Amino acid sequence: MVSAPDSARPPAGVARAAGGTCSKGSGEDPLLLVVDPVARLTDAESVRIARDVLRAATPGLKLCLPDDPAQTPRLLARCGSRRPVLVGDDRALLHAVRYLHGERALGGTALSVVPVGDGPSVALARSLGLPLDAVSAARTVLRGNPHAMDLLVDDEDGVVLGGVRTEASPAVRPPRREEHAERDADRAGQLAGQWRRMYQALARTMLAHGRGRASGERGGLSPAAAGRPVPSSPPASRRPPARGAQRLRVEADGAVVAGPDRPVTDVTVRTTGTGGLAEVSVQPLAGTPLRVRAHTVTVSAPDGFPGFRYRADADADSGAPAAPAASRTWTVLPRAWHLVLPAG
Incomplete structure (x- = not known):
């Protein structure tokens, strides 16, 4: 007999509560199962399977069905003596961890997660070591161990579970003074080319009319031989970086890893899991990537630049990247939260 999906009307005996519906089993309540509404819409069958496995093993399970995704982390925070179990995708996991961190309740909570969603929407859960099928995930809730x-927390108390990656933005442009200098250099290069072509044409004309004359006459000499300087193109150091490159300063525990004099195409910062250090990778425009580990990482744009864009947990949060920041510092908080993972 197939039970109705959780998104349907709650069965008899289920009370209506602020933030959705909650139902209690008999006896003790060791688990608080909170099903994110997006998961019920995405894959109601996986939600039903996970619920049935957990309910069969824990008769005292309390089931909560919030009506709005914003209510999911609030219900998890009110778990009391029960173990909180989240059913949802990476986005729901991120919102839950961020909310619990903001409430200063993350350190004392061992969070269990049953990932529900398509491949990209549960990529973070997979990277954290969680099984993706409903049965294995539910068994992990019952038999797994907290790890x-x-x-990773930034200087505005923003939380990152996976990693941070900088993104080049067309809006990021050099300061006005440098724009004028580069524009003038471009004009100088254009004028240099025009003058060079004019000198060459004039030299060919005078050489053709001056055949038979003494080779020392100035009319038959090239501009360089005649001592006339030929303007050159602007030096490469004054040209803007190639498309997609950025001028950033990257510091790892106070040591400069990359400076604005060497454009980079990519900077990533991510935790290593349990090592207490972040892994920093800097890809320069030319050359091999630089990789270091540090407790604190600071990325900043040079003075006068409007800032740089970055995306945190890009695989999990499909929203737009953060607004341009002049500087951002990420710090690793060792063993700051606990996640129930498969035993062994």
Whole structure:
């Protein structure tokens, strides 16, 4: 007999509560199962399977069905003595961890997760070591062990579970003074080319009319031989970086890893899981990537630049990248949260 999906009307005996519906089993309540509404819409069958497996093993399970995704982390925070279990995708996991961190309740909570969603929407859960099929994930909730995990937090108390990656933005342009200098250099290069072509044409004409004359006459000499300087193109150091490159300053525990004099195409910062350090990777415009590990990482744009864009947990949060920041510092908080993972 197939039970109705959780998104349907709650069965008899289920009370209506602020933030959705919650139902209690008999006896103790060891688990608080919160099903994100997006998961019920995405894959109601996986939600039903996970619920049935957990309910069969824990008769005291309490089931909560929030009506709005914003209510999901609030219900998890009110778990009391029960173990909170989240059913949802990476976005729901991120919102839950960020909310619990903001409430200063993350350190004392061992969070269990049943990932529900398509491949890209549960990529973060996979990278954290969670099984993706409903049965295995539910068994992990019952038989798994809490693992202490590092947390990456920025200087505005923003939380990152996976990693941070900078993104080149067309809006990021050099300061006005440098724009004028580069524009003048471009004009100088154009004028240099025009003058060079004119000198060459004039030299050919005078050489053709001056055949038979003494070779020392100035009319038959090239501009260089006649001592006339030929303007050159602007030096490469004054040209703007190639498309997609950025001028950034990257510091790892106070040591400069990359400077604005060497454009980069990519900077990533991510936790290593439980090592207490972040892994920093800097890809220069030319050359091999630089990789270091550090407790604190600072990325900043040079003075006068409007800033740089970055995306945190890009695989999990499909929203737009953060607004341009002049500087941002990420710090690793060792063993800041606990996630229930498969035993062994």
